[in-house]
Amino acid sequence: MLLKSYLAAVVLTFGLASGAHAAAVTINGPHASLDCTTCHANGQFKAPAKETCFQCHQSYQTVAERTAKMNPNPHSNHRGEKDCNACHSMHGKSHFECNDCHNFAIRMKGE
Ligand code: HEC
Ligand code: HEC
Ligand code: HEC
Numbered sequence: 619m620l621l622k623s624y625l626a627a628v629v630l631t632f633g634l635a636s637g638a639h640a641a642a643v644t645i646n647g648p649h650a651s652l653d654c655t656t657c658h659a660n661g662q663f664k665a666p667a668k669e670t671c672f673q674c675h676q677s678y679q680t681v682a683e684r685t686a687k688m689n690p691n692p693h694s695n696h697r698g699e700k701d702c703n704a705c706h707s708m709h710g711k712s713h714f715e716c717n718d719c720h721n722f723a724i725r726m727k728g729e
């Protein structure tokens with residue numbers, strides 16, 4: 619009896635937790651169809667480190683090549699190799715952190 623209600627509580631808690639996430643969260647752009655666990659291993663629902671993005675985007679050098687025509691290159695500069703989330707949001711609005719100090723005519727998608 620005790621075990622049964624414990625199990626029911628566990629099922630209810632997990633059910634509510636995943637349901638709430640699914641309803642509240644949208645993933646931006648081409649990542650929309652990815653499993654949450656691709657970026658949030660072990661139930662860590664916070665900004666993943668850049669190594670998580672490197673599973674598919676390889677390295678800072680790789681993304682810097684893609685933006686080589688931008689001046690300054692947002693992926694190669696004096697700020698070093700920050701976590702991608704410093705600029706790219708996956709659920710909210712992206713923010714070009716360079717313009718906290720500079721005034722470059724560069725905007726993130728959707729900014
Ligand atoms: C499971 C693979 C995968 C992971 C992990 C992943 N991406 Fe992507 N990402 C893609 C694919 C596929 C595309 C579309 C093709 C392309 O542009 O390379 C893409 C495109 C992008 C784009 C360009 C399109 C846009 O929305 O502006 C950005 C920026 C991006 N990813 C950032 C990130 C960041 C930041 C992370 C880590 C939080 C990340 N990605 C993790 C697969 C992934
Ligand atoms: C200092 C801010 C900043 C950081 C940090 C940053 N990016 Fe970007 N990224 C940009 C800007 C600006 C663009 C061009 C505008 C846009 O796509 O929103 C861009 C574009 C991209 C694109 C699309 C390039 C294309 O082909 O159009 C990808 C992919 C990408 N970033 C991945 C990453 C990944 C992965 C990381 C972390 C390793 C990262 N970015 C870190 C600012 C940043
Ligand atoms: C491509 C990588 C990626 C995927 C896939 C992803 N997330 Fe996230 N998640 C992030 C990043 C990056 C942040 C940091 C905040 C942001 O970027 O908006 C974050 C933050 C969060 C947060 C913390 C609240 C917040 O906004 O800071 C929750 C909760 C969350 N994600 C839930 C989910 C759920 C649920 C899914 C699956 C439906 C999911 N995420 C899929 C990258 C991802």
Ligand code: HEC
Nearest residue numbers: 690691692693694695696697698714715716717718719720
């Ligand atoms: C915390 C403040 C701060 C942030 C954030 C910042 N910078 Fe800077 N940046 C500086 C300072 C200070 C200098 C040196 C003074 C100068 O020459 O303007 C500088 C110099 C530069 C220069 C050489 C001088 C010039 O204006 O041509 C470039 C290029 C540059 N930053 C690009 C970036 C990029 C790209 C980013 C984002 C990835 C960034 N900065 C983020 C403070 C910042």
